[in-house]
Amino acid sequence: MIPAPFDYAAPATLDEAISLLEQHGDEAKILAGGHSLIPMMKLRFASPEFLIDINNIPGLSYIREEDGYLKIGALTRESDLEHSDIVRNKFPIFTDATKLIADPQVRNMGTVGGNIAHGDAANDHPAVMLALRAEVVATGPGGQRSIPIDEFFYGFYMTALQPSEILTEIRIPIPSASxxxxxxxxxxxxxxxxxxxxxxxxxxxxxxxxxxxxxxxxxxxxxxxxxxxxxxxxxxxxxxxxxxxxxxxxxxxxxxxxxxxxxxxxxxxxxxxxxxxxxxxxxxxxxx
Amino acid sequence: MKKQITITINGEQHAVEVEPRTLLVHLIREQLSMTGTHIGCDTSSCGACTILLDGKSIKSCTVLAIQADGKSVQTVEGLAAPGEMHPIQEGFKECHGLQCGFCTPGMMMRAVELLEHNPNPTEEEIRWGISGNLCRCTGYNNIVRAIQYAGAKMQGKETPSTEPTFV
The missing domain is CATH 3.30.390.50 (CO dehydrogenase flavoprotein, C-terminal domain)
Incomplete structure (x- = not known):
């Protein structure tokens, strides 16, 4: 199975990616890990005319504690989350979840941001993020905004992300010790x-x-x-x-x-x- | 509209033209005629198309060739020089780790990354580690032993018994 033809760009900066989104609007899709999008394109359930590959943009993959939050860069692979020490010690829920997400090869490609931005109730991170009361950071032409997870999912494959916004970070409040x-x-x-x-x-x-x-x-x-x-x-x-x-x-x-x-x-x-x-x-x- | 990409496969650099929609596995098999990487389910379930992309095992039926631009790929053909065997290949041979052989290249490429992270995996760790690879012959017991054999061999340790197990 081969996807329908599309055009492709792999910008090196977030600004470029956002201006491509502005230019192409609804015709464009963001390519992160691709393990939800590419199967849909192969089955021709999705036929975007333009793919914006964000994998060459530096600084979107990290797991760090900062300002009372665990911050996860949107391009963080499931396998990085699975093997992160910070996560294993403080958020064993992610160890529970990641080992049940698809399989090792898919986790080497699939991203945490993609799992959420896809807007699929069958994905695992959305429910986890609801339990953790996470915030989703969207970056668009006007800068960043933070969206509480309870206001993020609108419907089947529909989220609060605007057509020219990219999900760039997930913030999870670090809870008290007990x-x-x-x-x-x-x-x-x-x-x-x-x-x-x-x-x-x-x-x-x-x-x-x-x-x-x-x-x-x-x-x-x-x-x-x-x-x-x-x-x-x-x-x-x-x-x-x-x-x-x-x-x-x-x-x-x-x-x-x-x-x-x-x-x-x-x-x-x-x-x-x-x-x-x-x-x-x-x-x-x-x-x- | 075709685009020019540069990709290093098994140490050799290739400059090729691909359509953005060309899948990595099709580039490898059809344009570059390396048919060791198999296509099984074509839906990222079976793992027959597993290769290493910058050292990480991935399913090449669900990655675009253009995503590998500037990156390094290793396929089963790159495991050892002609006439020689990588320890994982030796393990599969010695422990009867293959029957029909269709899943074998993907199993071995996945095992290479698994052993790199965990040189002494337990049976359970191996079974989780190859959970994205299906063997329709159901030869998993001997595949597990083949991977344990390779792990021992790669560390210069005594290799376990190669007698097949029957459960």
Whole structure:
């Protein structure tokens, strides 16, 4: 399978890339890792007339702690995130998630920014970023702006990014010490999209009360979904098995999975409940 | 509209013209006639087209040739000089790591990067490490042993038994 013809540029600076976007508008697509875009182009689900390859732009791949945030450059490969020491120590949720994203070769190309900018509820980082209450930095002709993750996903393949903006960074607030986070997705085989996936981050205070919690769901809704009612059940409470069961029930009710080859709707709702329970327990263990 | 690119494959520089839509695997196989890299699923699932791009294993059916402009590629043909064997090739030969052989070049290129990062992988680490490569003959047990053999050989250690295992 070969994509439809297109024209191609690999600018050396972000400014050039943005002016190409301004010039070509909707006809252009950004090429980062390409492991969502190129398969779609090969299947002719997408036929952009112009590809702007951002891989030659220096300074878009990094993982660093700065100003109270973990900052991840948009062009950071999944494999870099998978093997990062900062991540392994403070954000084990990314170690959980990256090893379940596709396979090693795809992770060598696929980027964190692309996983989010693609706007696909089946991708794994969106739910993780919801749990971590991340911000997405978009750079356009007017400079940078920061978009809270809750305002980023509009619909299927639709995001808050404007046609001339490029996702350049993801910022994750560094939480206080008594914080745990975890992610798991149920997948039929390596490389499959999630049947259901759940990301949880929670912070406890000195008395063991849940101060803050974030729960994100993968591939069980048209957009990546925050399980708001489940979070509300646990926030400000001492976490008990009864409350966890209630949070799991709410998440399974509030999502909206579609029946497909991975399972019917009822099965997926049930799996969301199971995974919410397991991920809360795992995050609790890591917080203590 | 064709574009000129320069790509180093197995140490040799090639200046070629490609359409932007040309896939890297098609450049390697069809324009440069190196057919050791296979095309299996053509959907980045099976790993038969795995090569090293600047030392990292990638699936060349899902990368554009033009993305490799100025970069270095290693294919199975570049593992060893003619008549010689790279330890990973020796491992696959000695441990019966191949049956039909279709997945083998991709398996070996993936194994080369895996062993570079982790010279002594456990069975579980190897199985995760080759999780992006499918063997339709299901010969995974011997592939795992072939990779362990190569790991030992590359470090100058005693190689494990080459007797096939049956489970």
């Amino acid at each position: 914080t745990g986070n975890a992610y798991h997705k149920l997948e039929r085989k390596v490389g499959d999209y999630a049947t259901a996936g759940v990301a949880v981050q929670l912070t406890l205070d000195g008395s063991g009360t849940c101060q803050e919690i974030g729960i994100g769901l993968t591939n069980v809704n048209p957009t990546p979904l925050r399980a708001t009612r489940s979070e509300d059940v646990l926030r400000g409470q001492k976490i008990t098995d009864e409350l966890i069961a209630q949070a799991a029930k709410f998440a399974s009710e509030d999502c909206s999975p579609s029946s497909d080859l991975r399972g019917d709707e009822a099965y997926k709702r049930s799996m969301v409940g199971v995974l919410v329970k397991r991920m809360i327990h795992k995050a609790l263990e890591r917080a203590r």
